[in-house]
Amino acid sequence: MTTGEKIAALRREHKLSQEALGEKLGLSRQAVSKWEADQAVPTMDNLMELSRLFGVPVDTLLRHDAPFPAAPAEDGAGKESKDAPAAPETPSAPRQPRRNKAVLIGGAALLCVSLACSAVCAWSTIRLRAEVDGLRSLVNGLSLNSTVYYPQTDTNDDFAESSESVAIDPNDPEKLLVTFSAMPREISDGETAKFLIHSDGQSWECEPATTNPYSGSLTIPLVDDYSVYLALTGADGGTRNLFVASESSLKDRFSLFVTAAWQDGRRTANYAGYIETMVYCGGDDVKPVSGRVVLEKDGRQVKEQEIDVKGSLSSDGYDDAVEYFGDAVFYTQINWRDLDGTLDYDLKVEITDNYGRVFTADVV
Template sequence: MTTGEKIAALWRDHKLSQEALGEKLGLSRQAVSKWEADQAVPTMDNLMELSRLFGVPVDTLLRPDAPFPAPPAEGGAGKENEDAPAAPETPHKGVSLSRGKILAIGGAALLCVSLALNAVCLYQIAQLKGEVQALRVQAGNVNTVYYPGTDADTGDFAESSEHMTLDPENTEQLIVTFSAVPRVASDGETAKFLLRGGEQSWECEAEGDAGGGYRGSLTIPMVDEYSVYLVLTDQNGGTRNLLIASESDIENRFSIDVQAYWSSGGPTFSFGKNTFTGTLSTYVDFHDALEDNSFTGRIILYQNGKEIAEQPLEYRSQGGEYGANIYDTEVRLGTFEGRMSDFTVTVEITDAYGRVFTASPD
């Protein structure tokens, strides 16, 4: 396994996300994504922090042939060790060391081990950089060559951008546009954009511009994560795949959260009749990828699954500590005969793309 594949497996085994791991290391989600794609190699400080965080030696993270530890088991060996009887103490003879001397000796030993590990890691990183340079020199007959860097690198692009939006004609599709200006360009290079999402991939020709940059656009099915690359091919067939951006949790970022609750009043039952009046508060939260936050809403009363009454959601913001995305509606659905269990009140939100989101008050 590569270093990037090991890092990806470790954060998943420890129930983290790219963003959560980046926060623990003080880095962006994009930096972690570059590690996973083997587009960059973590610095020594980050390797040491990953080693501490996941309990894996730095050598194991760097060496492709190093055995990779199994995922942490819940209630596994540690629990068994707690239940095992303690080993009998061996009587000591001769001079016994004081607690302070023992701690001093232990600390010195740990320092020596740490210095030795740092030296080994620096040597191995130097070797990796040498191997990367050799790949660059010998890239003539290789179809695809990746260019790993470190966190201190300025990046492959003088500037780049990527933007995704819902296809207004089909909300099951994404429109992704991108542009990039490589820092290094070669005469005679051809360019295209490549987008990978799960087991699928899409590509399009890159349009050049007068500033030495490229731009393009793709319409793809809704996927939950993807990475987009600028692929540059030289006259000898050598290829550079330059990572522009990686996106994740896409479906959730294009969704809307809707919650509803009775802030006063609510359904009442008396002498076989059910009355539906009161103040119904509705919380509408648009996630960050949606550009158009307009919507329409209504409150619907169902009896045995059949719609029998409705009224519009009133866009009267409650404000104050609840913020501006909570709407209060004075419900006047009326009085109906039947069992209370036969009735359901539902809030229905229709967004600017025609998608419907619903919630029922508690």
């Protein structure tokens, strides 16, 4: 039996209504009703008072597997049946010899330890149940009381108009600035609104900056994908989560992809020749603004040569190989013939984008 079922059985056994039991505990009938329906758990003080009132241990009330005396049988009218035949008596066991004083003292000590453990278990159970109830309420709020619309088509009939855009945050290139606007077709009196962004177990929210339509913006980490919702909460507490828009492959969209190699696949002598650098821009918002070729030895820079980014060659008009590799191609002449040895150097290119981020690639 659950704790609520035990409280209900004991209350009926003591011929108390929910209102009468609430009065004895200084609580409302609704509080007792919630206990018996297992929608709430009594506090420790209330459990102790119930234990005293009904003459049962707290542990018996809390533990589902604890022995519990059966309530008197009731007839169809809800009164105890007085005409039921008495159960046949079973022969009583012969009396055991009186235990000695040491055994009684030991039993009393064990009883005290048991009561202390029961109290600790009861308190732990109450805390766990409170956490479970909180999680259950959160889940119910997200799933049972909400209508979530996930992206299915390119149109959304929930809104008369809606829009969303994303860009790198100009103040922090490791974050995204998301702006959104939405005007629901249906709005209830007293309904409040907020925007939600969900991404792989993370979420962010904000109040609309304007109404009619609702609009706002959020700065979030540079995640790879997300979905935007407009959460509308009615006067009755019910929530509608209306899908606004979603984005994917954002890390690729806001990045540069760089490859570098010696022209014709070789250098002429030592570190001399032309280096071909190809840059692919993931999206229109990210562009290369500067670059350089760097020669290092044991992690220390030895030489560098600027890459002429302004003289970039667009992939348009080039053969399929160039068009496949990227948006821009840079040719940089290197003439470092005065180096001691050729095997201990590391050669790479560095391309800086318009947000100050540096993308590198080894020269092969």
